[in-house]
Amino acid sequence: MSVRAVVPVAMRLSWLVLFALMIGEFVTDLPGPGWATTFLPALVVLALMVATTNLQARAAAPRGEPGPPVEVDPPVTGRWSALNSPADKVPSHGTHVYGQTYAIDIVADPETGEGEPPGRPAFRWFWPLFRRNQAFPAFGAPLLAVADATVVRASDGQRDHLSRTSLAGFLYLMLIEGNVRSIAGAHRVIGNHVILDLGDGTYAAYAHVRRGSLRVKAGDTVRAGQRIGSVGNSGNSSEPHLHVHLMDSPDLDDARGVPFIWRGVGVPANGETFTVDAAGERIAEAGERIDEAEERVAEARSGDVGGAG
Template structure:
């Protein structure tokens, strides 16, 4: 794992067991682009560790491929999201309607369109970010929690939050293949122009050799089975 700058330390923004399929612990830029402040961004999902391929959904693979899956059939949809730091809410955008189910082909087409044709000067950021919260952590340090469940945001602009406060729920809004939390630190309130900042999590556990081991100030890889708050 290679981080170009000293990471900013924050609290893990979820509780329970998680997997990060896109993480700076595996590659940088973690999402294949530096756009929208995503250089060091994380995606978090919950999976069934006992099923082949670690699926994030309860339905069978053929059903997922042919028919898709309803949102409540994903393990992480609706899970609580927590403030990763003390700070002030500077943006809280809700009301963007989630698609009722995932469908691989449709979602791939949607992702392609957003990747190649999104114009920040004229297009609504919510078509990509969906429902999201931005917390000002410090001078030129902002935490973004993205793709939240419609109607789940519990905070408002100018509200002060404490690390660990519940602020929303994991959703599937915006440019999302499946319910997940997208999390990033950036140097500006404006995702359209922000540069991503490296961050690590002050504490979590990773499952290795049949036991849970504590990690401090760590950056998980895309193979790590991680948990926090249990």
């Protein structure tokens, strides 16, 4: 196991020790003064947590100059806006951990005409505290394979929580919910997710997938543009959106980020809108139907041969 994989384990153990010390102070009567039995050990554990957090971030940082960006297809169709883009800063999310140095968040941003329902709800300082996911146009939008690939991991059992698009909700996400998920591990931070092996040591990670929406499982092969699931709001997510990034390992705790570029789009900057038509999705779905038909024909022929024998 590499240092990059060991460090997050040490950090989670530090959290557990800290919680144990806090609980022990309330339910037991340890001999000696409180500063010696609880406060001092807690300070040591906190220092260890800070050290392991910094070590984890530094261990996940790219080594040397980044290679050329890997060109892949966009993971969505329709009109979207970019947030937390590597076109504006690197690391795009303020950290290298989980291989997300060049990660990007995108939200559906459909044009609304007269008589059409409003688009994406805006952030509010005080009210409403939260919104249901159906209020956001990204929720349930198709997720597409960015290349011909093999599914390495597919998980969609976590719930889609309400939005965190108020000041109180956002603070709750950052200070409480996010820290609890960090202790639980990367799979809780990114929520429901899919990891694709694109070949040549490059992997694509899709985060915050909608619960129960995945159409693929580990070991499946997919075509570029094929629908693999839907956008959701699971994990550390303030609203329904897609977080996607490329990395050099399927293990989020051991991965380093890989730069990307989307065909026909590039790398959209923060606030930039872009539109992708659905031609690729239709071609991929047609390819799926052809593959399924060929499989049925092969099975039928196999059955005929067996019956004749």
